Amino acid sequence: MMHSYADTIIPNYAFEPEGTVGNAMFRINRNDCIVNYRKSDFLVPHRKNYYFMAFVKAGSSRHWIDMKPYVTQPNTFYFTVPSQVNLKEESNPMNGAVLTFTDDFLATDQSGSLKQLPIIQNLHNGHELVLNPADVSYIDDVLEKLIVEYNTRSYMQHHMLLAQMNVLLIYLSRLYVQQFGTQQPSQERQVLKNYLSKIDKHYTKKHEVADYASLLNLSAGHLSEVVKEQSGKSAITHIHDRLVLEARRLLFHTDYSVKEIAFQLGFEDASYFNRFFKRLVQHTPVDYRTSIRKMYH
CATH class of the missing domain: 2.60.120.280 (Regulatory protein AraC)
Structure with a gap:
């Protein structure tokens, strides 16, 4: 391409x-x-x-x-x-x-x-x-x-x-x-929907489960328990997944530097963002950008 x-x-x-x-x-x-x-x-x-x-x-x-x-x-x-x-x-x-x-x-x-x-x-x-x-x-x-x-x-x-x-x-x-697949129309399922909706609105500024628990008027422990039961993934994983998805988008579609992308996603330290991304994607941001563009060029 x-x-x-x-x-x-x-x-x-x-x-x-x-x-x-x-x-x-x-x-x-x-x-x-x-x-x-x-x-x-x-x-x-x-x-x-x-x-x-x-x-x-x-x-x-x-x-x-x-x-x-x-x-x-x-x-x-x-x-x-x-x-x-x-x-x-x-x-x-x-x-x-x-x-x-x-x-x-x-x-x-x-x-x-x-x-x-x-x-x-x-x-x-x-x-x-x-x-x-x-x-x-x-x-x-x-x-x-x-x-x-x-x-x-x-x-x-x-x-x-x-x-x-x-x-x-x-x-x-x-x-x-x-x-x-089906979705169970339960109160717990609604909590998951609300949690994912809040993440989508605030992921560039709020990176902790406790932040979202406060927005939803729930305890962090209860929110984590419900999210894990309903989705099979931990509450913090959903936050990290959203950050990684946006990082992938920006690395693929823009020429922003890694430091600029880190700042846009709410990371004050670019080196921490590098370690965060590598831990979840198994590649550094620079390596990911190079490989994904080479794949679809």
């Missing part, structure tokens, strides 16, 4: 409404032709501050999510969440639909149930759902209803979009559980 390494921080692309048709929280388009991307759109690592979903009925393109390449396949549903690093390597004609929406859109669901759905929580860090013919037909039908509603701008449009998105996201969550 030919790579264009960013020499600045990985940009975080904001949600952009589509002219006067869309709204500030939701967008959907039917793709039945060649999409004319600009040359500058390719090989640029970036994040999106919104949810991205693509229903691919036909066509094949090559993309990256974090450090993993994906070649899109027909009759497959793809999805990413805001924190991930995306990169477009190759784009070919696609038949299907693309929809994007923000956290604010999900927050308009007063029940709060949308935010808790497996496809949105994505605890397994999945990116694709393989569809059978019945799934393709069902999803295609729901998306068509969404597209019609989105483009007509009828009375109470947002309520209709939200209702139809409930149907779509619940159906996708059913497929998610089938393909990635």
